[in-house]
Amino acid sequence: MPSTVALSVARYRPEQESEPTFQTYEIPFRKDWVVLDALNYVKDTMDGSLSYRWSCRMGVCGSCGMKVNGTPKLTCATFLSEHMPGPIRIEPLDNFPVVRDLVVDLTDFVRKLKQVKPWIVRKEEKPLAEGEYLQTPAELEAYKQFSMCINCMLCYSACPIYGLEPSFIGPAAIALAQRYNLDSRDQGASERLKLMSEDDGIWQCTFVGECTEVCPKHVDPAGAIQQYKLSGATQWVKSLLLPWGTR
């Protein structure tokens, strides 16, 4: 392995540049470094003005998603050695407005997350004094996978529909809706289904599965979307009697 590697990093400072540019940093190569370590090396020793988000460095906070050589990745879990000899191209996630350098604007996702009502909906709350809602291990297993989403936004970056149709609720939010729909404690599925069936994006999703492919937590949002389509299509025909695509 060579002793150094070139990082080609997307820069965008709105006060300075009207268009994103690339800046190259030659950094030492270390086999136990992840891409995030390399960015931290740049920030600490070469260029304090490079902006990016990061926090836990253990793949669970979801902050450090970026494109590495064109693929959305958690940079804390992507080793330099996977991309040698370089240069390694680091860019902000696709499909989001870029705020600055590698930082993208997540406002749209946060708004959509709220729309899908990602909380337990009950007609009647059980009083705490009566203890827990019973839930067997099998019932837990039914939604567990969809509860693993860390909101890292890699799936939105990879999603061809979201790129074309920004109103699309998108993979992570749909997976989280499904997480609650499948939870034996929840009674809100029909409310969420109504919202989903009004979303054209779901119907345009072709199950190519880019979202599932890039998901670092194996959440399988594409699977969630297909489940929705099945239940949504039934509901659609039954209750709305409208042709697909008109609204």
Place this chain on the structure above:
Amino acid sequence: MDLFTCDVLVVGGGGAGLRAAIAVAEEYPRLRVAVISKVYPMRSHTVSAEGGAAAVIKASDSLDAHAYDTISGGDWLSDQDAVEAFVKEAPEEMLRLEHWGCPWNREPDGHIAVRPFGGMKIERTWFAADKTGFHLLHSLFQTTLKYDAIERYDEYFVTKLLVDDGRCQGVVAIELSTGQIRAITAKAVILCTGGCGKVFPFTTNANIKNGDGMALAYRAGAPLKDMEFVQYHPTGLPFTGILITEAARSEGGWMLNKDGYRYLQDYDLGTPTPKPVLRSMELGPRDRLSQCFVKEQEKGRTLKGPYGDYVHLDLRHLGEKLIDTKLPFVRELCLKYVGIDPVKEMIPVRPVVHYMMGGIHTDIHAATPLKGLYAAGEAACVSINGANRLGSNSLTEILVFGARAGKAAAAFAADQKGASPSLAAQALDEHRRLEESFLRKRGGKERIAPLRAEMHKIMEESAGIYRTETALKEGAGMLKRLQERFQDLSLDDPSYTFNTELTAALELSYMLDVAQTIVQSALERRESRGSHQRSDFPQRDDERFLAHSLAYRVEDNAPRIEYRPVTITRWPPGKRVYGR
């Protein structure tokens, strides 16, 4: 300058902050509550907690047993009235989380499952596999979305508390996306900003854990309590400091030295058995296990690696099935970050800075001595954790005291009138300080990273697992000089848009303040208790130090340390006994 306003302002969007916000929204629906955080709430460090959250649920367990484990685990520095309230309210808070959707692991019949944990006499740790903090945080965050009364200021970095008329009335913050400096006034403020593990070089803590709230309170005149008590977790991965949860040991993992020997048996922690025994061996408390590592190291019985000495955590005998159902994240982290499969290989581990027992001094209602200012979670020190926190008490603490803080702050806010007219002027002064000291500063030759590295070195050498008068005195002097050098800081980045160099500089200045309180409190506590081990004063000294330290800020000088007595209700100080 734009002036925003709300009734209760929660600083920090981790578990404690979100729980506090929900408490306000539920109990005082007419109040406007806002959560301000330097990251999106789901990025908060609660997300990294792994093992579980303690609360009495089994018929064979009792509140007194949980209290005793907590108090003896804390080497009798816990305030026992606070511990009693904590263990009593814990089960209800955990159930509430269950009702809010937290995917707790279950027994075959659908009831909540619990696992054993270090220093606990009975199994009482609720868990969601080994991603308990992640699930707890996301359940809380998603639940907050249903309350329209909860506003959020995501990615706002707080730089100062607004205090007037002896009362905390809001904050000044930088909106990161635009660089705009905003004042947000409130009738009560709750600090839930977490700990400050990043003052040390080797830590499980996330990059955001810089003691922001601790420093903000300290600068506003509130004391920091018991700051000398720093928890080293015995099992961190070398280099990254990634935590391997204590649950790995509670499920039956072994700590082995270089000879494959379960060395804890040599340190009065019990005798090895094939199955885990509660309050024994690998299920001893964290402070003792971390200290044993140093003793083994001194005997030359640890292994040598590129990132320092280590020992082994062996899970191989647990089998793939148990590891995959109870410890999947351990396997994922080991495979992804060190290329080791714990099903087949031993995990290299070493002690790593994990948690601050100390924090902003609060009473049992989460109120600080500064009127209108509350604190909860790792940022605060009530204190239930005393000189050493037991694993799985911190997630429960953020719920119990987050809720208490929310209720107390809301009750206070409900009786307050509007903000003082002088706040706008204070906010403008703060705006000017940020411009002059950082963004528009000319000259300056110091850079952030070397100063931070210097602080790390000082802290590790003076305030590590074992401490001495000489090293602490030297550390205190070096920190003071580092504070002076910080004044000569220069930044590369003059931008107003998402300027992370500016926030890193502000974080460093928070950490320097907090580091001084750790070293000074450690220097003046001339005894050994829990996580605070003085080689030169190896005994616990209840006559002089059955007391909480309180560090007060003194302009341009080391903090002033005062003491206040520990509250003892029913458990007089005794000997900590494990394994027998």
